Amino acid sequence: MGKLSLLVSMLMVSCWAVEIQVEDVDTAWQKYLAEFPIKIQTKSEIWFRKSIFSETHNNIAKHNANKDATFEMGHNQFSVMTEDEKQQFFGALLPATPVNISLDVSSRQVATSVDFRTSACMSPVRNQGGCGSCWAFSATAVVEFQKCRKSGFVRVDLSEQQLVDCSRANGCSGGWEHEAWQYLASNGGQDLESRYPYTARAATCTFQNANSPGAQISSTTPVQWIPSGDTNAMMSVLTGGRILSIYMQLPNSFMNYRSGVFNDGACVANNAHAMNIVGYGTLNGIPYWVVRNSWGSSWGASGYILVQRGVDLCMIERYSRTTNVL
Known part of the structure; x- marks a missing residue:
């Protein structure tokens, strides 16, 4: 030729x-x-x-x-968004390292695996929309789950909007879960979603203390921090029937996660996001956390993602905490 x-x-x-x-x-x-x-x-x-x-x-x-x-990616709502548009779906602020660690779970035997995704007390995955209120959804999920387990497994739907409007200025620009619990402990508790529905935008607080709250938080120990990086303590909290709020700096690939164990360590500081750990286990020899997100059930694996456990991937094990519901 x-x-x-x-x-x-x-x-x-x-x-x-x-x-x-x-x-x-x-x-x-x-x-x-x-x-x-x-x-x-x-x-x-x-x-x-x-x-x-x-x-x-x-x-x-x-x-x-x-x-x-070890994980698969796929298309979702983020596939056509600019980086600036994606920023509206985060909202976690970097927590300060706690001075006092009040949680003692050293004597508890942890289960081999825990998965609360199918628990009667696990509310449907929420969607925060274009408001940086992930922290309010993460905080609320912990309260809802604990309240349900303390009320004979009767599920309760609580108001994230109350936290957005009342616990800090401009709640769509970010916040902390522990600050939300401290606010609830000092201001009468958390209202029902039916009385204070979510709007995905910050507004004037309209919470009425006269209403019987959907849940109340302990005023003496509203926040329990898990020692930084103590995965055994985190598993112990889950074994004991509570879930955790966590902080992550998400890699770009996280946005299009579909299945498998996520292990991308290319963390992005601007992609700060609050979520919940609701279980743990092992898949194909890789230990993982079951993480609940607040981007709706069409994202990820029906709104959840498995994140590699034991390596503090993008700070997932550094700032975990929970609350005490009365």
Whole structure:
């Protein structure tokens, strides 16, 4: 074969490969729009969102092609968002290291595994929307779960909006779970969602102390910090029937998690997020935490993610804490 013929053949193969790649992205884009409809006003907006999607699609394909990967990625609501838009879905503030550790669980025998995802007291996964209120959802989940277990396994739906509006200024710009519990302990407790519904925006506090609260917090020990990095103590709390609030600095790949044990250590300080640990176990020899998120049930594995346990991945084991419900 002459040099010219070889060059033509190579160009044809190259063009064919590019065409196939474009077709793959186009097909994936149409499937994405069918599953995650987005309101697009102009052609320029369509191309802008599709360009973000294309980059996300290529990153997902590259990751999933890695045979050594311990988790799988997939498309979701974040596949077409800019980095600035994604920032609205975080909201955790870096906690200060606690002075006093009041939790003593050293004598408790921990279970081999715990998983409260299917517990009668585990409320459906919430969606914080474009408000940096992850801290309020994490704090509320702990209170709801504990209140349910102390009330004969009767589930209760409490108001995250009360924490957003009342426990600090502009609760959509971030906060701390322990501060939320301290507020509840000093201000009569947490209202019901039915009386104080979530709006995904900060507003004026309308909580009425005269109402019978949905749950009350101990005023003497509203916050119990787990010793930093003490995974055995964390497992002990879960074995004892409580869940934990945690802080993470999320890697970019976290946004498109789908399944498996997440182990990406490329932490991003700006992606600070509060969630809950609701269990632990081992998958394919890798120990993990069961983590509950607040991005809705269409994200991740029905709203949950398995995060590698025992390596303090992106600070997940550094600032864990829980509360005491009366």
